[in-house]
Amino acid sequence: MKVKLESEMRAVQNVVTGADLLIQSLIDEDVEVIFGYPGGAVLPIYDALYRQKHSFQHILTRHEQGAIHAAEGYARTTGKPGVVFATSGPGVTNIITGIADAMMDSLPIIAFTGQVTKTVIGTDAFQEADVMGITTPITKYNYQVKELSDLPRVVKEAFHIATTGRPGPVVIDIPKDVTQELSVGEYDCSFSLPGYQPTIRPNPLQITKLADSIEQAQRPVIVAGAGVLFAEATDELKELVETYKLPVTTTLLGLGSFPGTHPLSLGMAGMHGNYVANMAIYKSDLLINIGARFDDRLTGNLHHFAPKAKVAHIDIDPAEIGKNVKTEIPIVADAKKALQALLQKRIQTPKHDKWCETLAHNKQEYPFWYDHPEEYISPQGLIEKIHSVTNGEAIITTDVGQHQMWAAQYYTLDSPNKWVTSGGLGTMGFGFPAAIGAQLGNPEELVVSIVGDGGFQMTCQELSVIHEKNLPVKVIILNNEALGMVRQWQEKFFEKRYSESVFATNPDFVKLAESYGVKGVRATKEEDVLATLEAIFSYDGPVVADFRVCQQENVYPMIAPGKGAHEMLGVKR
Amino acid sequence: MKQIITATVQNRSGVLNRITGMLNKRQFNIESITVGASEIEGISKMTIVVDVNDHQKLEQLTKQLNKQIDVLKVSDITDQAIVARELALIKVVGSGQLRAEIQGIIAPFRASIIDVSKDNLTIQVTGKQEKVDALITLLKPYGIKELARTGMVAFLRGQQPSHVTEINSALSI
Numbered sequence: 001m002k003v004k005l006e007s008e009m010r011a012v013q014n015v016v017t018g019a020d021l022l023i024q025s026l027i028d029e030d031v032e033v034i035f036g037y038p039g040g041a042v043l044p045i046y047d048a049l050y051r052q053k054h055s056f057q058h059i060l061t062r063h064e065q066g067a068i069h070a071a072e073g074y075a076r077t078t079g080k081p082g083v084v085f086a087t088s089g090p091g092v093t094n095i096i097t098g099i100a101d102a103m104m105d106s107l108p109i110i111a112f113t114g115q116v117t118k119t120v121i122g123t124d125a126f127q128e129a130d131v132m133g134i135t136t137p138i139t140k141y142n143y144q145v146k147e148l149s150d151l152p153r154v155v156k157e158a159f160h161i162a163t164t165g166r167p168g169p170v171v172i173d174i175p176k177d178v179t180q181e182l183s184v185g186e187y188d189c190s191f192s193l194p195g196y197q198p199t200i201r202p203n204p205l206q207i208t209k210l211a212d213s214i215e216q217a218q219r220p221v222i223v224a225g226a227g228v229l230f231a232e233a234t235d236e237l238k239e240l241v242e243t244y245k246l247p248v249t250t251t252l253l254g255l256g257s258f259p260g261t262h263p264l265s266l267g268m269a270g271m272h273g274n275y276v277a278n279m280a281i282y283k284s285d286l287l288i289n290i291g292a293r294f295d296d297r298l299t300g301n302l303h304h305f306a307p308k309a310k311v312a313h314i315d316i317d318p319a320e321i322g323k324n325v326k327t328e329i330p331i332v333a334d335a336k337k338a339l340q341a342l343l344q345k346r347i348q349t350p351k352h353d354k355w356c357e358t359l360a361h362n363k364q365e366y367p368f369w370y371d372h373p374e375e376y377i378s379p380q381g382l383i384e385k386i387h388s389v390t391n392g393e394a395i396i397t398t399d400v401g402q403h404q405m406w407a408a409q410y411y412t413l414d415s416p417n418k419w420v421t422s423g424g425l426g427t428m429g430f431g432f433p434a435a436i437g438a439q440l441g442n443p444e445e446l447v448v449s450i451v452g453d454g455g456f457q458m459t460c461q462e463l464s465v466i467h468e469k470n471l472p473v474k475v476i477i478l479n480n481e482a483l484g485m486v487r488q489w490q491e492k493f494f495e496k497r498y499s500e501s502v503f504a505t506n507p508d509f510v511k512l513a514e515s516y517g518v519k520g521v522r523a524t525k526e527e528d529v530l531a532t533l534e535a536i537f538s539y540d541g542p543v544v545a546d547f548r549v550c551q552q553e554n555v556y557p558m559i560a561p562g563k564g565a566h567e568m569l570g571v572k573r
Numbered sequence: 574m575k576q577i578i579t580a581t582v583q584n585r586s587g588v589l590n591r592i593t594g595m596l597n598k599r600q601f602n603i604e605s606i607t608v609g610a611s612e613i614e615g616i617s618k619m620t621i622v623v624d625v626n627d628h629q630k631l632e633q634l635t636k637q638l639n640k641q642i643d644v645l646k647v648s649d650i651t652d653q654a655i656v657a658r659e660l661a662l663i664k665v666v667g668s669g670q671l672r673a674e675i676q677g678i679i680a681p682f683r684a685s686i687i688d689v690s691k692d693n694l695t696i697q698v699t700g701k702q703e704k705v706d707a708l709i710t711l712l713k714p715y716g717i718k719e720l721a722r723t724g725m726v727a728f729l730r731g732q733q734p735s736h737v738t739e740i741n742s743a744l745s746i
């Protein structure tokens with residue numbers, strides 16, 4: 001009797017279903033971690049996960065949105081694709097925000113979604129959602145796998161598409177019966193994508209044009225975006241900058257692509273960027289965009305953007321070139337390859353000493369500034385102190401709002417892939433789960449999640465995960481008891497009509513943390529800030545810190561909506 | 574200005590949705606879009622007639638099309654020597670005497686009557702869009718009960734008077 005049972009079990013173990021095949025494909029892709037949440041349509045996949053020996057971790061988040069943002073944080077800091085599992089219907093719709101976010105910010109994500117059984121697709125079956133319809137406009141590509149024999153190939157293709165060219169999210173929708181089907185033998189994994197051949201190498205003619213333009217420039221400036229980071233081109237950028245003394249500004253997502261403390265760094269440009277960075281772009285006669293997409297938060301009013309500049313744009317996505325800004329020197333290429341080609345040229349250093357002097361002078365003259373009323377904790381001062389306590393070496397994830405901009409302004413980064421923020425979509429709820437992914441991908445690094453009291457409440461249920469996995473993420477809430485960025489705009493542009501932007505109540509964040517088994521600390525007075533930070537960073541484990549900061553603080557300087565970069569408000573105290 | 578763009582696409586499921594969705598999202602003004610089999614199995618040919626008013630927008634259109642993973646080739650054939658045809662079915666009111674009159678109108682267009690019932694008839698016309706437009710205008714006074722147009726299909730003539738520029742993401746820049 002006993003013997004029979006054992007042999008039956010072995011038989012079950014040896015059965016290979018579509019789900020087993022999927023798990024095997026993920027092992028073959030060297031996946032380290034999957035973020036997911038089970039449900040009816042993915043039961044066979046989760047069963048295979050249970051039965052099969054596999055080399056990756058599965059992180060059960062407490063909401064699918066947490067899973068996809070964690071995958072984004074993982075992808076952003078490791079350069080590897082983030083993998084997500086979600087069930088059909090509401091499971092899928094819960095990851096939509098993250099997919100759209102990854103699309104906007106070009107993050108390689110592969111999301112596997114369960115689908116109802118093939119025979120009932122299209123009948124409004126229980127937990128059916130039109131995944132292909134919903135995700136088509138927000139994915140780089142998507143698949144619905146109808147035949148088991150296609151599955152291994154589709155997985156391979158998806159990883160290729162998500163991680164090459166301009167990275168982006170790919171969705172693979174798999175009907176339940178496909179994962180239950182018994183697999184027979186080997187399947188052909190080879191694929192060809194004749195319509196997808198990203199241009200990696202730059203056109204030498206355009207490189208020569210850019211080299212000549214650098215030589216002739218009197219007021220050159222570089223805008224470095226996340227493309228530099230994706231291409232791992234930070235060394236090449238630094239070499240170019242130092243060789244020809246080219247001043248550098250970065251976008252919000254380009255922070256870390258060039259050392260922020262470098263003398264030639266002008267800091268971040270854009271809506272809440274440095275005055276000197278924005279003015280450098282405004283006055284420049286040669287603007288070299290490397291891997292940024294001229295987003296409106298960078299450019300402000302396009303009529304006033306770099307009006308005197310000849311524009312060169314290096315981008316792996318040809319569709320970004322000339323989309324918003326007229327471009328004289330288009331260079332479709334991987335940023336690393338383009339910079340390498342440029343470095344091979346013998347260029348005379350441009351005669352722009354005066355320009356560099358002016359910029360250096362303005363950098364001194366117009367730094368970020370803030371008032372510091374003694375009765376409150378200053379949010380900007382808090383970020384500066386976090387920077388000093390962590391030596392500026394932490395991985396920083398942020399949510400969206402004022403705290404995000406202050407983190408960008410005051411947590412000066414000198415190295416790449418340590419800045420995790422939702423840029424294009426501006427997704428509240430992103431910061432904390434993104435830190436989970438960042439920590440899992442970088443177990444040795446210090447991960448600090450700087451969040452607002454509003455956004456943290458959108459995804460704070462993931463405290464379960466940092467407790468369960470003992471991930472030493474430090475969550476720092478800049479608690480202004482308000483949707484601060486909304487409140488700021490209402491103050492400035494809606495005559496202080498604070499419509500639904502100031503919280504009447506907030507949870508006790510310390511108790512909230514503690515209820516999840518996570519250490520919680522609080523600081524309400526400026527004099528407690530340093531001691532609290534010491535307590536946070538000397539503690540070996542996850543912490544949630546509630547810093548009661550001044551509600552009235554605004555983010556400055558600022559390009560008001562519809563205005564040009566030269567019209568910044570709040571440049572000086 | 575009216576532009577005629579052709580795209581050769583891989584016939585994967587969802588490709589039409591992806592392309593029309595992109596055109597819609599990016600606010601291109603589509604006049605017509607057709608898709609059907611090409612000479613190669615698994616490859617379809619699309620003809621997109623679009624109204625764009627500046628060169629930059631047109632460039633965006635071709636680039637965004639090229640960016641689609643299933644799109645193999647995009648050509649703006651507006652200024653080339655092309656053959657372009659559309660088919661329309663027009664159901665007009667007409668019985669007795671009127672029928673002869675209508676027949677007289679459609680004859681120069683080489684259109685044909687393909688269905689007749691007690692008090693109406695259906696005309697089929699093929700040709701360039703202008704020709705189809707003209708016939709519709711002429712038939713309007715008789716009362717058009719139903720109209721269906723296929724949208725334009727087009728490709729290059731075998732013989733080109735001048736050099737053909739092909740718009741391809743990798744080559745155009």
Ligand SMILES: Cc1ncc(C[n+]2csc(CCOP(=O)(O)OP(=O)(O)O)c2C)c(N)n1
Nearest residue numbers: 401402403428452453454455482483484485
């Ligand atoms: C999901 C989502 N909903 C709404 C917004 C609009 N929004 C942008 S910033 C902001 C306020 C954020 O408040 P909080 O998280 O407390 O950060 P603070 O600005 O106070 O630092 C809001 C509501 C958004 N970006 N994302």
Ligand SMILES: [Mg+2]
Nearest residue numbers: 452453482484
């Ligand atoms: Mg707040």
